Amino acid sequence: MHSGILRLWLDLPENTSLKGKRQLVQPLIRQLRSRFNISVAEVEEMDSWKTAVIGISCISNSAIVADQLLNKALAFVTDGGFDVVIRDFEIEIMAV
Template identity: 45%
Template sequence: MFVGILRLTLYLPEPGSLKSKRHLLRSAIDRVKARFNVSVAEVGDNDLWQRSVVGVAAVGNDHAFVNETLDKVADFVGSMHGGQVQIIDRVLEIASYGDSLGQGGARTLAEAEAEAMEEDWDKDENP
């Protein structure tokens, strides 16, 4: 499993108020969500009129697929609204989680409670 995180710092030259910035960003975020199967949110510079930091997350079973998806998202954001959204910084990170994630170590709630009771019992017998 691969989890990709894309952080885009955006410059928005047009907005003259927070209301117009939020309208522009909401439109951009909605279009990205509709076109790509990713999660998107404004994560920084919320109170600045002409700047925003947007986070994008994608999950997949292939590193190249996650990388390509996030690259396409960045290109799409940079091309939308006729230059009203400009990317001034872009950070991409992809983390790998092995196939054994959740396997072998998985246990039921009853097993976890029984293990906790055993630990408490051992503490009482061997202070």
């Protein structure tokens, strides 16, 4: 069994409040959960309205499948038309 983790550091350049951040981040989280059936949460920078850190995780019987799923989720955020800029990301696959 393999566990995959994707951490996304996002910049929210047009945002001006925590309420605005919530309106950007929550739809992104919901769409990732429903489209890819993965666990998603905002994990850091919760009090900052210009940045967000999203954690995504999955479990699979194959490291390759877990890596492909996380890369598809990353591509979805990149190409999904969300008003966010990916500053950095990190993918980690672990045998459990």
